[in-house]
Amino acid sequence: MSEKVRVRFAPSPTGYLHLGGARTALFNWLFARHNKGTFILRIEDTDRTRSTEEYIETIIDSLKWLGLDWDEGPYRQMDRFDIYKHYAEKLLNDGKAYYCYCSPDELEKRRKEALKQGKLPKYDGRCKILKDPIPGRVPAIRFIMPQDGKTIVDDLIRGKVVFENSQLDDLIIMRSDGTPTYNFTVVVDDVEMRITHVIRGDDHLNNTPKQLHIYSAFGYEIPAFAHLPMILGPDKTRLSKRHGATSVTSYRDMGYLADAFINYIVRLGWAHGDQEIFSRNELIELFSLEDVGKSHAVFNREKLLWLNSQYIMKTSTEKLMELVMPFLVREKIITEGQILDKKWLSKAVETLKERSRTLLELAHSLHFYIAEEIVFDKKAKEKFLNERYLPFLKDIKNELEKLEIFVAPNIEKVFKEIVEKYNTKLGNIAQPVRVAITGKTESPGIFEVIEIIGREKTLKRLEKAIKTIV
RNA sequence: GUCCCCAUCGUCUAGUACGGCCUAGGACAUCGCCCUUUCAAGGCGGUAACACGGGUUCAAAUCCCGUUGGGGACGCCA
Numbered sequence: 001m002s003e004k005v006r007v008r009f010a011p012s013p014t015g016y017l018h019l020g021g022a023r024t025a026l027f028n029w030l031f032a033r034h035n036k037g038t039f040i041l042r043i044e045d046t047d048r049t050r051s052t053e054e055y056i057e058t059i060i061d062s063l064k065w066l067g068l069d070w071d072e073g074p075y076r077q078m079d080r081f082d083i084y085k086h087y088a089e090k091l092l093n094d095g096k097a098y099y100c101y102c103s104p105d106e107l108e109k110r111r112k113e114a115l116k117q118g119k120l121p122k123y124d125g126r127c128k129i130l131k132d133p134i135p136g137r138v139p140a141i142r143f144i145m146p147q148d149g150k151t152i153v154d155d156l157i158r159g160k161v162v163f164e165n166s167q168l169d170d171l172i173i174m175r176s177d178g179t180p181t182y183n184f185t186v187v188v189d190d191v192e193m194r195i196t197h198v199i200r201g202d203d204h205l206n207n208t209p210k211q212l213h214i215y216s217a218f219g220y221e222i223p224a225f226a227h228l229p230m231i232l233g234p235d236k237t238r239l240s241k242r243h244g245a246t247s248v249t250s251y252r253d254m255g256y257l258a259d260a261f262i263n264y265i266v267r268l269g270w271a272h273g274d275q276e277i278f279s280r281n282e283l284i285e286l287f288s289l290e291d292v293g294k295s296h297a298v299f300n301r302e303k304l305l306w307l308n309s310q311y312i313m314k315t316s317t318e319k320l321m322e323l324v325m326p327f328l329v330r331e332k333i334i335t336e337g338q339i340l341d342k343k344w345l346s347k348a349v350e351t352l353k354e355r356s357r358t359l360l361e362l363a364h365s366l367h368f369y370i371a372e373e374i375v376f377d378k379k380a381k382e383k384f385l386n387e388r389y390l391p392f393l394k395d396i397k398n399e400l401e402k403l404e405i406f407v408a409p410n411i412e413k414v415f416k417e418i419v420e421k422y423n424t425k426l427g428n429i430a431q432p433v434r435v436a437i438t439g440k441t442e443s444p445g446i447f448e449v450i451e452i453i454g455r456e457k458t459l460k461r462l463e464k465a466i467k468t469i470v
Numbered sequence: 471g472u473c474c475c476c477a478u479c480g481u482c483u484a485g486u487a488c489g490g491c492c493u494a495g496g497a498c499a500u501c502g503c504c505c506u507u508u509c510a511a512g513g514c515g516g517u518a519a520c521a522c523g524g525g526u527u528c529a530a531a532u533c534c535c536g537u538u539g540g541g542g543a544c545g546c547c548a
């Protein structure tokens with residue numbers, strides 16, 4: 001390919017950006033970046049009744065969050081209606097298209113009838129031979145499809161796919177309200193925008209022969225095609241709202257990191273040997289359509305979570321603090337505008353880094369550090385805040401009160417002394433204290449925790465725990 | 471109904487193009503052990519797959535045919 005690579009992501013704003021769309025965008029973006037080409041964003045909003053500005057915004061938000069930046073666009077097909085009209089008229093003049101006066105209702109009826117009889121539900125072409133317009137009706141425009149021979153789609157991922165032209169029917173390219181339709185606008189735009197590689201979902205493979213005939217009606221060169229296998233839900237059907245969270249923004253809101261999300265979806269259909277974790281630059285360097293698989297993939301939340309935890313562990317504490325802030329506010333762990341001491345927070349976050357799979361979990365775990373008071377988990381309380389452990393709690397409280405320099409190593413010494421005094425195991429002392437301080441039976445190392453929480457709150461919480469026992 | 475696509479552990483996949491290096495490798499999940507103040511993290515180990523049936527061949531996960539299963543498309547949606 002002598003021409004510079006030009007690819008596009010062309011979502012329709014009739015819904016938010018979902019996982020599958022995000023992966024299509026990602027593969028296009030990676031292909032463009034790998035080949036030092038151009039990545040174009042084009043909004044396919046020809047369906048005026050279902051497209052909304054809100055969806056355009058969330059799609060753009062999602063792409064930005066994922067860091068998939070585009071070099072051209074966003075173009076909007078709505079702004080280009082004159083162009084499509086012009087192209088449609090050309091086809092009309094060349095006798096390659098005709099006016100169709102059938103109403104959507106009639107068409108729908110005939111289609112259902114055909115399906116019921118087990119026949120191909122295709123348009124019978126009755127308006128093609130029509131001499132005069134049908135009065136009182138505004139026509140749509142149909143493109144004439146050949147009925148003989150075969151059409152071969154040479155796909156970069158699937159190889160040569162053969163379609164019988166007899167399967168094709170005359171396709172509406174302009175609706176009666178004057179708006180153009182998908183199979184027509186993609187071709188016009190891909191030609192006009194000099195797209196070299198059309199990388200899109202598998203669900204478009206069947207549309208490709210139709211589009212190929214439109215290319216040839218205009219005498220245009222065809223781009224290369226690459227149809228990506230779909231991503232399915234756990235029940236192996238097309239991903240939809242039924243499968244719970246599928247929108248990209250919902251993953252952001254659940255506390256996933258953009259890089260982890262990218263890393264997860266790139267591995268749905270693409271692999272580079274046994275490698276699991278890739279930096280952006282590695283992806284750009286390594287990505288190739290040849291390594292894209294043919295079979296569909298099933299979304300698996302557990303692996304995404306694992307990847308996210310891996311990314312959280314290697315994210316700098318500084319960055320993590322920044323990222324977790326909105327979650328702290330949203331979860332009402334801090335109030336809007338509340339300032340936390342940076343150095344202190346960084347110590348707290350540090351202890352939680354390898355225990356949090358999402359930013360949301362991190363925010364929740366931060367609660368016991370930040371809150372003034374904590375509540376004891378019921379089971380934890382029953383098990384550890386009782387007579388048996390009371391003397392330990394009292395001793396720990398007394399000793400910590402006297403401790404001069406309130407840092408983890410010294411706190412550890414206090415614990416060790418009491419372990420010795422009672423000739424018991426550390427666990428017997430650490431666990432009740434942990435429950436007293438954090439409310440739960442799991443937490444980061446207790447000496448660290450105590451240091452970070454500080455003397456005042458520690459003593460207060462120990463006192464409260466002791467009071468619940470006596 | 472017709473057409474198209476796909477088929478390796480539960481899931482993501484390596485291996486398939488150039489058939490032998492595959493008694494099929496990795497990762498997530500799961501189970502066990504180690505580490506250990508708890509929970510994680512980390513380390514070690516286990517369970518677990520070439521859909522089936524025919525060919526071709528000295529040799530097939532890899533090539534061919536069929537079956538089955540799954541998915542997708544058949545719109546004045548994209």
